[in-house]
Amino acid sequence: MPRSDSAGAGGGRADGEPAEDEQTNAERTNAERTGGERTGGERTGGERVPPHRSLLVRLLATSVLIAVCAIAATAWLTVRTTTGAIRQEQGRILADDTQLYDALVGRAATHRDWSQVDRLVEELASRTGRRIALTTRDRRTLADSDPKAPLPDRVSAVVDPLRVAPAGSTDADHIDPRVIGPYRLTADGRAKLRSAADRIEACLKRYGAPATRTDQPSGRPVFRIGNDDAIGYKIIVLCPTVELDTPTETERRALDRLNALVAKCLRDRHEPPVGVGLDFIATTSTAQDCVDTARREQLTPYVAPPALLFIGDAQAPAAAAVGLDLSPANTTRIAGVTGLVLVLTVCSTVLVGRRLVRPLRALTAAARGPGDRHARVPVTTNDEIGRLAAAFNDLSARRERAEEQRRAMVSDIAHELRSPLNNIRVWLEAAEDGVAEPDDDFTTSLLEEALQLQHLIDDLQDLAAADAGVLRLHREDVFVRDLLQQVATAHRAAADSAGVTLTVRTEDDPQLYADPVRIRQMIGNLVSNAVRHTAARGSVEVSAVRAETGVRIEVSDTGHGIEPEELPYVFDRFWRAEKSRSRSTGGSGLGLAIVRQLTHAHDGAVAVHSTPGAGTVFGVTLPVVPADRRRS
Incomplete structure (x- = not known):
């Protein structure tokens, strides 16, 4: 008498319970040991932080140092700027004097006398703001921008185009080149x-x-x-x-x-x-x-005869400028302003520092919480700290989703492996007890269950290789029409037995540079999925058309469709439209996940559109690789 499934399953669970309990106890012991260490660490971290390690103290010290350096730099910069301004003014005056002299020498080099030189003198005086006077050697005025003022005591230069000093020279014995x-x-x-x-x-x-x-x-x-x-x-x-x-x-x-x-x-x-x-x-x-x-x-x-040039200020200053002296009053004023700057710096730093540290402490507390709690922190600002909190919340949510997916995947894999193994065990126990005869039907049943296990393991291996980035593709030139015909031929028997019409339609004969085995696997999974979810007298069509970015292959059916809320999870591993996990209506739940991985491996894209009660269309777009970019 063969053992019942419930007994076998129960026996399996009973056999596994001690090991599971031992593992649970070991994990609990390790968790307690690790938790104790972590608790000790948290006690260490929860103690008052030394002042020199506090972010607030360091921020305050940095701000004070910056303020002191800024004040010192400002004073140094003021002195340097004043000195530079004085030197710049001296250089400007010297440049103006040189331009004045050169303009008057050029005037003398191109004219035989000094007649009508008044307009040039007025123009130069207006442009430079200087007092300009031009006289003969016996001090007879030829032109003067301020004739009411007395001439300066000192002659600035002698304007003689036949005796000039080149730039950077003191030898005034050269002839100006403008004298023709x-x-x-x-x-x-x-x-x-x-x-x-x-x-x-x-x-x-x-x-x-x-x-x-x-x-x-x-x-x-x-x-x-x-x-x-x-x-x-x-x-x-x-x-x-x-x-x-x-x-x-x-x-x-x-x-x-x-x-x-x-x-x-x-x-x-x-x-x-x-x-x-x-x-x-x-x-x-x-x-x-x-x-x-x-x-x-x-x-x-x-040329014009030599003339004496007098250059002075446009007007004498009314009073000498009074500079800043370091009297007791000025010293006190400077010290007061400096102290006020320091006080404002300290107060603003403390205020800003507290606002910065508060959300950071909340993030730290949430990060130190239990690993299975997935804590969140409130987002109260829109600055860098707020964005950090939002990123932490997003990371926590993704971690929680990943943990849920991991648990669901482990459960699904266990379920997929348990069913064929349980069937094999039941049949073998029946044969051992003499209840079942090891005839051809017996062997065929065991072979089907073994093939199902092999298929599941192969799918998992393909997914693992794709996730690790080690899935090797053997690309070659592939004619899409022939490939689709091969896929249809392989699945026509299953379609006929299900009463489903399977057709192939292509425009022209597009060509791809891809792995033909993987492409057949990809389209075969879509066709198998479409035939499985299409009722009798329905139809499944496999088509290929040229797209803007490559070749688009579509597998459409007239099945019952997929609900809109289920579409985002179609390509998830172990997803099925029917939640009952019945093998009469679904496979291992890995076919569509493999389709997505193989499509991405070919640098393509896959999408699904479905109307409940009308049918579903799966579309795969694969790029056409130019000949010069193909890799051997």
């Missing part, structure tokens, strides 16, 4: 030189020779190059500048006059004659001195 005199080119000469310069510049660009083109005050274009011998070769040989080096008729006459004056000067000094070109450079210091003297003699008629 008889070397000014005519309009026809300028046009010819400009045309020659354009041709040379185009030549230099063609040969890649960098050179800078500038126009001298006389209108003559010149090219300036570096010290690279290759560039010099390109200019001398490939792009000759003979046209630019040759003086025009106007310049030749002026050079003849200059050379005559230079020759006379050298004869008086008993020096050999030299030739002077447009660069006005001689080979010896004596010859150079004669060149400069001759040029001044030649250019004197073309």
Whole structure:
């Protein structure tokens, strides 16, 4: 007589109860030991925190230190800023004086006299806010921005374009380059030189020779190059500048006059004659001195006579500025302001610190609570602390859901394994007692139960591999139409026995780069699920169409559908539409979970739409992998 299922099940539970009790007692002992240690830790953590470890004290100390540093930095910055402002003002005054001097020298270099210089002086005085006066050497006024005020006692500079000091030099014995005199080119000469310069510049660009083109005050274009011998070769040989080096008729006459004056000067000094070109450079210091003297003699008629420049303030200050002194009153005032800043810093820090510490203490207490309680904390603010509390609550909720899912999964796996094992045990006990004969039906029944166990274990293994990211895919070119036909052929017998019409429909013949075995497993699970939940005289259709992002495969049925509140859990493990776990209406509950994992492994997406009483549509979208992105 075979043993009853209840007896077998009860015997199984009875056999397992001692082990379960022993495990429970061991876990309770470990929990008590761990809890005792944790309690000790909590006692240690619950004691008053040393002052130097308190967040509030550290925040207060940091704020005070910052305030002291800020005050010291402000004082240092004030001194540095004042010093910098004084230096900046001195630099601005010096720059203004230099601009004034340069503007007046330029005016003298381009005019033969100082007539109508008043407008320039007024403009410069208005722009700089300085008093500007220009006189002859005998102090006769030529222009003055404030004629009612007496002239300053000290001359600021002598405006003489034939004797100027270049920037950064104290040698006031140079001729301003803006003094042109008889070397000014005519309009026809300028046009010819400009045309020659354009041709040379185009030549230099063609040969890649960098050179800078500038126009001298006389209108003559010149090219300036570096010290690279290759560039010099390109200019001398490939792009000759003979046209630019040759003086025009106007310049030749002026050079003849200059050379005559230079020759006379050298004869008086008993020096050999030299030739002077447009660069006005001689080979010896004596010859150079004669060149400069001759040029001044030649250019004197073309420039304004030397003048004295006086620069002063626009108006004398009414009284000297009074600075901050460190008198007892000012010292007391500074100390009072400093103390007030410190008091405000301490009070604000304590207030803010308390508000910061309060929710942190609540979070700490909730985190230290029992692991199975899943405590929540109130969210009272919308700042960083409030977001931290909301994140903690969300983490606690997810942990609680994960724990519930773990328990449900363990229960479901135990149930799925218990049923076939119990059946195998009952049949084997029946055979042992001589009640059942080990014939073909007996062997077939045991084989079916073993295959069911093997199928469940294979599903769990596939899910574990997918979760661990070690599920290997053997991709190859797959024609979707052939693959769907293979799946339909494999499930047609089951569909016919259930009275369900199974059809396949494809548009064109889309192609994928995927693992054909896994794709057949994925679509087969969907087809098997659809056939199982479709009543007789119903239909199941497998279709494939091209989508924007790849190929979309749909499995639609005319079954009883899924309730809207159940749709979010369709792809959960061990989920079934019928909660009775009856094998006549459902499988192991892992098929749809495997579909989702295999779809994600192919970088695809799966979705479900269902109308209760009308049917369900499962859609899988798989991307088309370009040939250049395929991995071997």
